[in-house]
Amino acid sequence: MISDAWETALAQFDQVSKRIPLSEDIHQVLRNFDRMLTVSIPIRMDNGFLRVFTGFRVQHNAARGPYKGGIRYHPELTLNNLKALAMEMTWKCSLVGVPFGGAKGGIICNPKTLSKGELERLTRRYTYAIMPIIGTEKDIPAPDVNTNEQVMAWIMDTYSINNGYYTPGIVTGKPVNIGGSLGRTHATGLGIAYTIAHAVKYKKMNLKNLKVIIQGYGNVGSAVGKFLNEMGCRVVAVSSSKGGIYNPRGLSHTALIKYYKENGSFDRFPNAEGMTNESLLELPCDVLVPAAMSNQITEENADKIRARLIVEGANGPTTVEADQRLAKRKIPVIPDILANAGGVVVSYFEWVQDAQRYFWSEREVNEKLKNILDCTYEEVHSLSQEKKLSMRTAAMTIAVKRVAAAISVRGLYP
Numbered sequence: 042m043i044s045d046a047w048e049t050a051l052a053q054f055d056q057v058s059k060r061i062p063l064s065e066d067i068h069q070v071l072r073n074f075d076r077m078l079t080v081s082i083p084i085r086m087d088n089g090f091l092r093v094f095t096g097f098r099v100q101h102n103a104a105r106g107p108y109k110g111g112i113r114y115h116p117e118l119t120l121n122n123l124k125a126l127a128m129e130m131t132w133k134c135s136l137v138g139v140p141f142g143g144a145k146g147g148i149i150c151n152p153k154t155l156s157k158g159e160l161e162r163l164t165r166r167y168t169y170a171i172m173p174i175i176g177t178e179k180d181i182p183a184p185d186v187n188t189n190e191q192v193m194a195w196i197m198d199t200y201s202i203n204n205g206y207y208t209p210g211i212v213t214g215k216p217v218n219i220g221g222s223l224g225r226t227h228a229t230g231l232g233i234a235y236t237i238a239h240a241v242k243y244k245k246m247n248l249k250n251l252k253v254i255i256q257g258y259g260n261v262g263s264a265v266g267k268f269l270n271e272m273g274c275r276v277v278a279v280s281s282s283k284g285g286i287y288n289p290r291g292l293s294h295t296a297l298i299k300y301y302k303e304n305g306s307f308d309r310f311p312n313a314e315g316m317t318n319e320s321l322l323e324l325p326c327d328v329l330v331p332a333a334m335s336n337q338i339t340e341e342n343a344d345k346i347r348a349r350l351i352v353e354g355a356n357g358p359t360t361v362e363a364d365q366r367l368a369k370r371k372i373p374v375i376p377d378i379l380a381n382a383g384g385v386v387v388s389y390f391e392w393v394q395d396a397q398r399y400f401w402s403e404r405e406v407n408e409k410l411k412n413i414l415d416c417t418y419e420e421v422h423s424l425s426q427e428k429k430l431s432m433r434t435a436a437m438t439i440a441v442k443r444v445a446a447a448i449s450v451r452g453l454y455p
Contacts, residue, residue, distance in 0.1 A: 046335045050125035052361045057437040067445045071131075074124065075108075075142075076100040080170035082148065084162045094163060098146035098171045100180060101127040104447035107178055108144035109134060109385060111185025112192070116151040122335070123147060126356055130385070132440035133378040137417050139389045144180055146171065152187045164192050168199040175200070177210040177396075183388050184214040186334075189260075190226070194219060210395035213388035222391035224406035225384075230264020232383015233354050235411050237265075237328055238272060239418045240375055244350055246327055254278040254326045254348070256285070256318060257333030258307075261354055261381070263298060265330055270294045278321050280333070281306055285321040286313035323347060331358035338363045346372060353377040368431055376433035378440060379414075379421055386413050 051072065058068045082094040097120055100108045110130040123145045131143030148167055152160055174180060184193055193215040201208045209220030217223060224231075238248060251274040255262045258279040266276045275291040283306040286292070292313065300310055308315065322329065322338065325347040331337045332354025338346065343366035351367065352375045353359060359367070359374060367374055387410055394400045401409075425435035 045121055046125035046357050047121035049336070049357055049360055050128050053433070053437060054128065054441070057434060057441050060434070061438060061442060061445075063441070063445055064449075067448050070448060071102060071441070071444065074099060074101050074127070075103060076174060077120065077124070078171060078174055079120070080167065082163060082166045082170060084159065084166055086159055087156050094148050094150050094167075096146070096148040096167045096170060097123050098174060098180070099123045099127040099144060100174065101131045101143040102444060102448075103142035104444055104451060105135060105142055106140035107142065107176075108180035109139075109141035109183070109388065110144035110146065111183045112188050112196075113145075113147040113185035114150050114152045114187040114192075115147065116149065118147045118149045125335070129356055129378060131444060132437060133382050133385055135443040136378050136421075136436055136440040137382045137386055137413055139385055141181075141385070141389065144182075145185075146182060147185070160192075161195055164195040165199045168196045169203065172200060172203060175211065177208060177392075181210065181388075181392060182212050183384070190214055190216045190221060193221075210392055213391040214384075215391075220391075220395050222387060222394055222406060223401070223403035224410070225387045225391055226260075227264040227267075228387035228406075228410060229261045229354075229381050229384035231268055231407065232386065232410060232414055233261070233265045233330065233332075233352060233380050234268035234272065235383070235414050236375055236380045236418060237269065237274075237330075237350075237352050239415060240350060240352065240373075241328070243422065244373075246349070249273040250275050251328060252277050252289075252326045253328045253330060254321060254324055255330045255332055255354070256280050256321055256337060257331070257355060258297065258301070259332070261384075262330065262332035263294070265332060265354060266292075266294045266297070274328075277326060278316075278324055279307065280316075280318045280321050282318075282333070284308065285316050285318055286310045287316055287321065287324060288313040328352060330354045333358070336360055338367075340366065343367055344370070346370075348372060351375065352380045354381055356381070364431070364433065374431065374433060376436050379417060379432070379436045382417070383410055383414065386410050 078098045126145040134141040193212040200211045215221040278287040286307045323345040329348035335357035338359040340362035343363040
């Protein structure tokens with residue numbers, strides 16, 4: 042059984058490599074990483090004591106362009122987890138045609154226990170530690186789990202001060218008033234909603250009253266819920282890290298957000314049945330969106346899934362064994378590198394706008410995003426039908442081939 046996120050990512054890559062097939066030279070290059078940096082981050086806490094945190098920046102491959110990937114703050118962060126996420130970013134950028142390579146970074150910490158001042162000092166010291174390997178043409182970080190536009194603003198400011206001039210393109214996902222893009226905050230969630238709308242056409246399902254379950258109603262999941270509500274779908278179950286709720290008649294996005302802001306969880310939400318994150322995955326629905334953490338759908342619960350379609354909002358929520366079981370049960374899975382690529386697409390838009398110092402309207406951003414995701418979905422679906430492949434295998438095949446072609450044409454230095 043494969044349970045580690047890195048083992049899952051590697052197994053998926055190895056399977057596709059054999060199928061293409063890749064030359065052994067390129068296979069070995071892509072199995073490894075360009076760079077993995079571990080840094081110590083000493084900061085002065087509010088109580089006057091010094092505490093040392095550990096941070097990372099993992100860069101997988103830059104054959105197609107600068108490294109791109111989020112920064113997450115989490116107490117259970119591991120290097121293996123970041124390796125998996127960095128590799129997946131390489132495939133994601135390649136699949137949607139964005140000229141970036143894959144990276145990921147983060148700090149082992151629980152940001153919920155830190156004051157705003159401690160969080161700012163931690164972010165600035167981390168930025169200083171990884172400065173030698175990031176840059177607008179080298180590696181461009183973005184928000185991820187437990188980081189946001191404020192964290193990106195601190196990174197941008199720290200980098201700019203040390204660089205000697207204003208450098209907005211060093212990060213994406215920053216506030217609009219310092220070079221951020223309109224539409225970036227909700228881009229991942231909107232992209233997932235676009236993908237669901239596209240996918241249900243092929244399943245001959247109607248968006249109106251489509252029953253959707255969203256595991257992880259955070260920044261991404263709640264945006265998915267908002268846009269699906271607007272499309273006429275019925276979100277029947279949602280969850281946070283503390284548990285979930287279910288109402289087969291549907292849940293109001295506005296009421297959910299208001300209740301969560303006031304209570305910090307969905308516990309005792311009116312007119313809804315409480316449940317665990319695990320049991321929520323096994324409820325009957327048309328579309329299941331795992332938008333929390335990796336390895337949520339596993340060999341143990343794959344046979345209990347009662348969704349007609351799974352659309353991966355999180356990175357790596359389905360293990361290799363679960364994929365195989367779902368395929369046998371004819372439950373299609375729209376993979377993460379396609380479904381949640383909206384964030385990196387609009388991050389690319391932001392990077393382009395910063396470079397030009399010319400900014401687009403939110404309507405332009407959303408239209409360009411939809412066009413890219415629709416075209417990518419059609420390409421993946423077409424290969425899937427033609428070669429009788431799962432959507433994940435088809436998406437990975439397209440993505441890996443493009444990266445391999447870039448490595449091949451660039452050659453080996455020296």
